[in-house]
Amino acid sequence: AQTVTQSQPEMSVQEAETVTLSCTYDTSESDYYLFWYKQPPSRQMILVIRQEAYKQQNATENRFSVNFQKAAKSFSLKISDSQLGDAAMYFCAYRSTQGGSEKLVFGKGTKLTVNP
Amino acid sequence: AAGVIQSPRHLIKEKRETATLKCYPIPRHDTVYWYQQGPGQDPQFLISFYEKMQSDKGSIPDRFSAQQFSDYHSELNMSSLELGDSALYFCASSLFPESPFTDTQYFGPGTRLTVL
Numbered sequence: 001a002q003t004v005t006q007s008q009p010e011m012s013v014q015e016a017e018t019v020t021l022s023c024t025y026d027t028s029e030s031d032y033y034l035f036w037y038k039q040p041p042s043r044q045m046i047l048v049i050r051q052e053a054y055k056q057q058n059a060t061e062n063r064f065s066v067n068f069q070k071a072a073k074s075f076s077l078k079i080s081d082s083q084l085g086d087a088a089m090y091f092c093a094y095r096s097t098q099g100g101s102e103k104l105v106f107g108k109g110t111k112l113t114v115n116p
Numbered sequence: 117a118a119g120v121i122q123s124p125r126h127l128i129k130e131k132r133e134t135a136t137l138k139c140y141p142i143p144r145h146d147t148v149y150w151y152q153q154g155p156g157q158d159p160q161f162l163i164s165f166y167e168k169m170q171s172d173k174g175s176i177p178d179r180f181s182a183q184q185f186s187d188y189h190s191e192l193n194m195s196s197l198e199l200g201d202s203a204l205y206f207c208a209s210s211l212f213p214e215s216p217f218t219d220t221q222y223f224g225p226g227t228r229l230t231v232l
Contacts, residue, residue, distance in 0.1 A: 035220075043204055045159070045223035091158060095221075102210075103149060103172055104221060106158040 002027045002094050006107035013082045014115050020067075021077045021110045023092030033095040034068070034075045035104065040088040048090070051075065079112075087114045118143055120209050120224030128230045129197050137192040137227045141209030147171070148190040149221060150182060151206040159206055165190055197231045204228050 003026045013019035025034070036048040051059045051068050058066050063083075067076045079086055092107040121140040129135050141148050147166045151159035161174035165184035176182075179197075184190045194201060205228075208221040 033219075037223075042225075043153075043228075044225055045206060045208075047220060047222065050220060102147070102219065102221075103161040103164060103174060104151075104159070104208075105161070108158050 002029075002032075002096065002105050004092050004094050004105055004107035006090075006092055006110050008110045009108070010111045010113070012113040012115060013079070015084060016081055018078060018080045019082055019112065021079075021090050021092075021112065023075045023077070023107055025073050025075065025092070025094050027073070027094065027096075029096060029098070031097045033097065034066075035093040035095065036064070036066070036075075036077045037091045037093060037106075038086075038088045039091060039109070040085075045091075049077065082114050084114050084116060087112055120207055120222055122205075122207050122224035122227050124227060125225065126228045126230075128232065130232055131197055131199065133197050133231075135194045135197060135229060137194070137205055137207075137229070139190045139192070139207030139209075139224060141188050141190070141207075142222060145209035145211055145222075146188060147210045147219075148184055148188070149208040149210075150176075150190070150192050151208065151223075153204040153206060153226075155203070162192070194229075199231050202229060202231045 005024045032053045034051045038046045049061045063080045089109045091109045093104040123138045149164040150162040153159040162176040164172045168184045182192045204226045206226045208223045210221045
């Protein structure tokens with residue numbers, strides 16, 4: 001079974017600075033998807049960014065980018081120019097590409113605090 | 117853009133009662149997933165449906181059942197409620213993964229269930 005590990009329960013960053021959230025995963029599959037979801041105090045789960053394992057190019061969405069290291073099974077999220085609205089719990093998630101196994105497997109989350 | 121709709125948003129039940137949670141996926145989405153998120157925990161997969169058939173099953177108690185209807189909405193039925201069932205229940209929807217860009221799971225706002 002796949003597992004996802006987020007080793008940083010909490011992180012903090014100053015407004016306008018950059019922060020990187022770590023995520024590692026364990027799988028025997030060669031093709032899969034990885035996601036970062038954001039959960040603000042409202043508890044809504046919001047997709048931040050996704051990465052297909054077969055793509056070597058790291059995904060980017062505005063101020064959010066990932067560093068995907070397939071051999072190391074690492075998938076970190078970098079937030080640039082941090083804003084107060086970025087404060088939330090961030091979950092890393094894995095999704096298999098095998099039919100009938102499309103569920104998301106989440107890490108325990110990292111709580112990000114943004115200081116003004 | 118239309119999002120996933122869940123009802124009710126909040127539900128309070130007594131132990132041993134039953135509860136029904138409803139999920140209306142994004143229009144044209146044919147796959148529905150249910151997740152349970154306990155306090156301070158990551159979301160855990162319960163069950164999923166594709167084209168009204170169960171497609172995957174996670175750690176869903178036997179007291180829970182679910183189905184997807186012809187209009188693709190889904191209902192999660194929970195019987196003999198226990199205190200430990202108090203959680204946030206998310207529904208997510210996606211298009212069957214025919215291509216890498218259509219299968220991202222989009223989450224509803226969740227139903228907060230409190231069992232007293």
